[in-house]
Amino acid sequence: MTRALGILYLAAFIDATSVGLIIPILPTLLRRLVDGGPVVLEYGLLVAAFAAMQFLFAPVLGALSDRYGRRPIMLLSLAGGTVDYLLTGFAPTLWLLFVARLIGGMTAANLAVVSAMIADLTPQEERAARYGTMNAVLGLGWIAGPALGGIFGQVSPVLPFLLAAGFNGLNLLLALFLLPEPPRSRAGMPPIRLAQLNAFASLHWIGTLPRLAPLIALYAALCLLGQIPGSLWVLYGQARYGWGPAMVGWSFAWFGLLFALAQKLLPGPMNRRLGERRTLLAGIGLDALACALMGVANRGWMPFAITTLFGAGNVGMPALQSAMSREVGEDRQGELQGSLASLNSLASVAGPILATLAFGATRETMPGAVWFVAAVGYLACMVSIGAVGGARTLVRP
Numbered sequence: 001m002t003r004a005l006g007i008l009y010l011a012a013f014i015d016a017t018s019v020g021l022i023i024p025i026l027p028t029l030l031r032r033l034v035d036g037g038p039v040v041l042e043y044g045l046l047v048a049a050f051a052a053m054q055f056l057f058a059p060v061l062g063a064l065s066d067r068y069g070r071r072p073i074m075l076l077s078l079a080g081g082t083v084d085y086l087l088t089g090f091a092p093t094l095w096l097l098f099v100a101r102l103i104g105g106m107t108a109a110n111l112a113v114v115s116a117m118i119a120d121l122t123p124q125e126e127r128a129a130r131y132g133t134m135n136a137v138l139g140l141g142w143i144a145g146p147a148l149g150g151i152f153g154q155v156s157p158v159l160p161f162l163l164a165a166g167f168n169g170l171n172l173l174l175a176l177f178l179l180p181e182p183p184r185s186r187a188g189m190p191p192i193r194l195a196q197l198n199a200f201a202s203l204h205w206i207g208t209l210p211r212l213a214p215l216i217a218l219y220a221a222l223c224l225l226g227q228i229p230g231s232l233w234v235l236y237g238q239a240r241y242g243w244g245p246a247m248v249g250w251s252f253a254w255f256g257l258l259f260a261l262a263q264k265l266l267p268g269p270m271n272r273r274l275g276e277r278r279t280l281l282a283g284i285g286l287d288a289l290a291c292a293l294m295g296v297a298n299r300g301w302m303p304f305a306i307t308t309l310f311g312a313g314n315v316g317m318p319a320l321q322s323a324m325s326r327e328v329g330e331d332r333q334g335e336l337q338g339s340l341a342s343l344n345s346l347a348s349v350a351g352p353i354l355a356t357l358a359f360g361a362t363r364e365t366m367p368g369a370v371w372f373v374a375a376v377g378y379l380a381c382m383v384s385i386g387a388v389g390g391a392r393t394l395v396r397p
Contacts (some may be wrong), residue, residue, distance in 0.1 A: 004121055005130070006116050007179050012134050013141045014171045017111055018164040020145020020256075024248035025153035025160050032157065033094045038305040040235055040363065042094065044356025046101055047231060053105025056199045058345075062112060070117045071181040080107025080171040082165050095359025107173035110171070111138075120182035139260035143253045150249020157245075187360050199342065214384075215324050216343070221381055222284070222317065223344045227351020228291070228374045229310060232359055240367055241300035254304055258311030276319040281382055283316020288378035295368030295375065307360070 030039040030046070065073040086102030091097040115134070122130050149160040237243035237251065270279045290309035297303060325336060355370060364368040 004179060004182075005118065007174055008117055008121075009134060009137045011171050011174060011179075012111060012114050013137045013165045015081075015114075016138045016141025017145040017148070018081070018167045018171075020150035020252065021152075021160045021164045021167075022085070022088070023146050023252055024150040024156050024245040025235065027238065028153065028157045028163075028245060029088070030094075030097070033091070033097060037047055037358065040356045040360035043235060044231060044352040044354075045227070046098065047352040048349045049098055050101045050105040050108070051345060051352070052348075053102050053377060054108045055342070055345035055349060057106045058108075058112060059199050059201070062116075063105075065113055067115060069181050070120065070319050071175065071179060072173050074110055074113040074117075074179075075172065077107045077110040077113065078168055079173060080104065081110065082168040082172060085161050085165035089158045089165070106304040106311075112343075117182050131282050135263075136260070137333055139256060142256040146249040146252030146256070148249070150244075150246040150252075153245030153249070180366050198346075204261065212324060212327050215327075218381060218384060219324070219340060220343050220347065223347035224351050224354075225287070225377045226382070228355045228370060229294075229346055231352040232356040232370060235298075235356070235359065236367070237303065239363060240298075241303070243300065247300070251303060251307070255307045255311060258307055259314060262311045262314055263318075266312065266315045266327065270315055271319055271322070276323050277385065280316045280323075281385060283313050283319065284382050284385075286310075287314035287316070288382070291371045291375040292377065295371035297368075302349045 026046070026119050027039055027043055034042065061073050062078065080103055084100050084107070087100030087103070088097060091100055115131070118134060119127060122285070148163070152159040153162060175239050233251070237248055241247075243251070270282065274282065286309045290306050290313060293306045293309070294303065297306060298372050321340070324340070357368070358370045358373065
């Protein structure tokens with residue numbers, strides 16, 4: 001069991017590193033395929049296409065892994081990821097690049113399968129600690145990946161994709177030769193139902209809990225607003241500050257470090273000291289301030305300082321999730337988390353398109369406008385917490 005867990009943690013680290021490797025260089029690759037022209041909308045559509053396929057196919061792969069085993073689905077996912085990175089790096093046309101990312105999104109289930117395998121191998125009372133270890137490993141990958149991608153992207157825009165494909169191939173070999181199927185009985189399991197494959201099914205039950213509606217709406221709005229920094233960071237850094245791939249990579253690595261520290265050190269103490277409601281307000285307020293400052297920042301070093309606010313602002317979401325989980329019974333916690341994951345996935349589809357469309361329309365006249373829109377959106381969320389009765393009663397002061 002210890003060896004299997006070690007391989008799973010290594011697989012999670014390699015996966016996060018592989019994803020992070022390509023972030024700093026993807027716009028550069030796009031420019032090569034559109035003759036150096038603006039790629040703002042193409043970038044947003046590419047990110048959204050991957051997220052859309054991941055949203056639609058995650059339930060399918062999850063149901064298949066329950067019915068036919070974790071290992072086959074993990075191998076399929078890793079093989080698809082390897083093909084995705086190779087096709088992306090060597091795609092001679094824009095349409096083939098989109099095909100590659102669609103394949104990647106369709107088969108992007110390895111982290112979900114890793115999580116399920118950890119659950120299969122771990123007693124209930126030890127799962128929280130082992131999931132915490134996995135999150136820490138993922139954080140290290142998100143720090144290492146963008147930094148390496150930025151460094152190697154300076155050499156060649158194709159090199160990070162080759163490295164990502166190589167890392168994914170290494171993951172595939174580890175799983176193929178060293179990772180056994182967890183000892184889990186599938187005897188008597190019912191056949192897969194079509195409802196299990198519906199990505200929108202987990203959203204249906206939200207309407208049955210009207211008291212949760214204000215908080216669900218707030219969560220959806222925050223997920224959508226949270227897509228703006230992630231969708232624009234590379235494009236904005238290159239357009240406003242003249243960042244190259246290396247600087248983009250280091251900025252993402254810096255954020256990954258701050259995010260990991262904030263998630264580890266701040267949510268518990270702040271919730272105990274301030275309560276859920278004030279912690280939520282503090283997190284949203286920090287995000288609003290960070291976005292407003294990004295709108296006026298005109299020096300390349302300034303985003304590194306502002307990133308500290310973005311990292312600390314992430315304390316708000318755990319407080320909101322805690323408030324929502326308190327309003328449903330233990331028998332519906334899984335449904336709640338599934339619905340929240342679906343909402344976040346939908347935001348990952350719509351957010352990049354909306355953000356890049358807005359930035360493309362204003363980049364020549366007022367490049368910081370999108371950040372101001374995000375700041376106003378966060379302020380509106382803060383106002384809604386006090387104005388909407390449901391949010392005021394559900395989130396503890």
